[in-house]
Amino acid sequence: MIRDEDAQFHPPTTDDPLWAETNYFGLYAGQDTERPVNIGLYGLFRKPIGMVGSTVSINSRRVREPWAAEYWDAQNMPAPASLTDYELANGLRVVCSKPNQVWDVDYSDPAAGVEIHFRYTAIMPAYDINDPDQDPLAADRDMAKTWGHAYAGHFDQSGHYEGEVSVRGRTLPIDCVATMDHSWGVRAERQSSRLSWMHAHFGEDLVVHGLFDFDTANGPDGESPLRLTHGYLVEGGELHGLSGGHGVTRRRGLYPERIDLVLSAGDRTVAVSGEALTTFPWQSQPGVVGHNVLLRWEAEGRVGFGECMDFIGLGELGEVYSRP
Numbered sequence: 001m002i003r004d005e006d007a008q009f010h011p012p013t014t015d016d017p018l019w020a021e022t023n024y025f026g027l028y029a030g031q032d033t034e035r036p037v038n039i040g041l042y043g044l045f046r047k048p049i050g051m052v053g054s055t056v057s058i059n060s061r062r063v064r065e066p067w068a069a070e071y072w073d074a075q076n077m078p079a080p081a082s083l084t085d086y087e088l089a090n091g092l093r094v095v096c097s098k099p100n101q102v103w104d105v106d107y108s109d110p111a112a113g114v115e116i117h118f119r120y121t122a123i124m125p126a127y128d129i130n131d132p133d134q135d136p137l138a139a140d141r142d143m144a145k146t147w148g149h150a151y152a153g154h155f156d157q158s159g160h161y162e163g164e165v166s167v168r169g170r171t172l173p174i175d176c177v178a179t180m181d182h183s184w185g186v187r188a189e190r191q192s193s194r195l196s197w198m199h200a201h202f203g204e205d206l207v208v209h210g211l212f213d214f215d216t217a218n219g220p221d222g223e224s225p226l227r228l229t230h231g232y233l234v235e236g237g238e239l240h241g242l243s244g245g246h247g248v249t250r251r252r253g254l255y256p257e258r259i260d261l262v263l264s265a266g267d268r269t270v271a272v273s274g275e276a277l278t279t280f281p282w283q284s285q286p287g288v289v290g291h292n293v294l295l296r297w298e299a300e301g302r303v304g305f306g307e308c309m310d311f312i313g314l315g316e317l318g319e320v321y322s323r324p
Contacts, residue, residue, distance in 0.1 A: 001134070002126035002155045004099035009083045010153060010184045012048060020187040021045045021083065022284075023094070025105055025120060025180045027161040028294055029172040031305050035060045037070070037172060038278050038294035038307060039116065039165060041092060041107060044187070044285055045079050052079040053285060054090050056107055057292075058114065058167045062279045064253070069280055070167045071114050100126045100157070103180075118163025118174045123204045124239045126155040126182075129211070129230040136243040137230055152185030158199065158207045158234060177201040178306065179209055190287035191313040196226060196249065198259065200272050200297035202304035207234040208263055208272055210245060216254070216312065216320050224249045226261070233265040240265035249310070254320070255279040255291045256308050272299040274306070288313050 012019040025041045037060045044053045053076050059069035066072040073090060080086035084096040093106045100122065107116040129151065132138040156179060163174040179199045194216070199209035210231030214224040228245035247261035259274045274295030282290040290309040297304040312320075 001131055002100060002128045006155070006182070007084050007096050007099040009045070009047060014186060016186045017046070017048045018186050018188060019046065019048050021047070021182070021184040023083065023180070023182050025103070026307055027118065027174060027178040028176050028305055029165050029174045030060070031176060036277055036294060036305065037165065038280065038292070040282065041105060041116065042284060043092070045083065047079055050079050052077055052088065054088055054092055055282070055284065056090070056092065057280060057282060058165065059278055059280045064279070064281060066281055066283070071112060073109065074283070113166065113168060115166040118161050120159050120161050120180060122157050122159040123177065124158055124234050126157045127232050127239065128155050130154065135230055135241045137228070151183050154181065154183040156181045156209055158201065158209060160204065176305065177204055177207060187285070189285055190315060191311060192315065195311045196308065197311070198308035199306040200274060200295070200299065200304050201306050202297070202299060202302045205236055206299070206302065208270060210242060210261070210263065212247070214249065214310070216316060219323065220254045220320060221252055224251060228263065231263065233263065233268065233270065240268065254310065254312065256293050256310060259295065259308060270299060272297055282309065289317060
């Protein structure tokens, strides 16, 4: 169970210097235009060594280099004392006024003409992937995988983002349902396992979110079968842990182009399909690439939006692209 105090930094459970906590706010704007914008603000806090790595991305394009997006910034800085009220030297300010429910986030880079300002309000309780009372698949966590250690403490949560983004002379209102997360555990600099983290939002009354295992056996342009490891369905104001699910991701250069999922929560089964609108190589840390796309999703006659992050470590990426 996630408690109010989990909004704050946790005492490390090990003396490993790679102990880390993260906050990720993923959102989008302009979804009613021809050029929707995917936005990500992230902090990876390594309190044992007193540093935080923070990234900010704004992208409406299909890019393979982060600097080809409308905006990309990545900096390492001293870690703040608090995770519920902090301001970083890169221009990011975060205040959690109601633990695990309400965050106000502001980011400013005047030199680049970039401003991001929003309030995030949760539409559901924080979803603890390690709590069997909340997540039917919690007992299946694989600690042999590096992501298992990084997510030793972890919750996902969907909410309503409201605000405004300005970039390169374009200003858009932010009004969307999207998903954030918070993790704590030992996070290796180079990941040796893979993780697909994705969600589809059709409004506050229908959201699906899932974490999946996959492999790269079929190469950069091949299909990847997906195996659900954790996830939830929000429907009609009720939160349901996913009890099963599978799918297929069709790829181009390892980026998802189309994703088809069939997910179950008890007796309820929902099929969702998404088509990629953007591509972006998000490096949450130097040793891993999150093949990030914003998708336009369809389910049961409804249209929604949400992103997918397919994380693959640099060691595996080198092997994939070295195959004959």
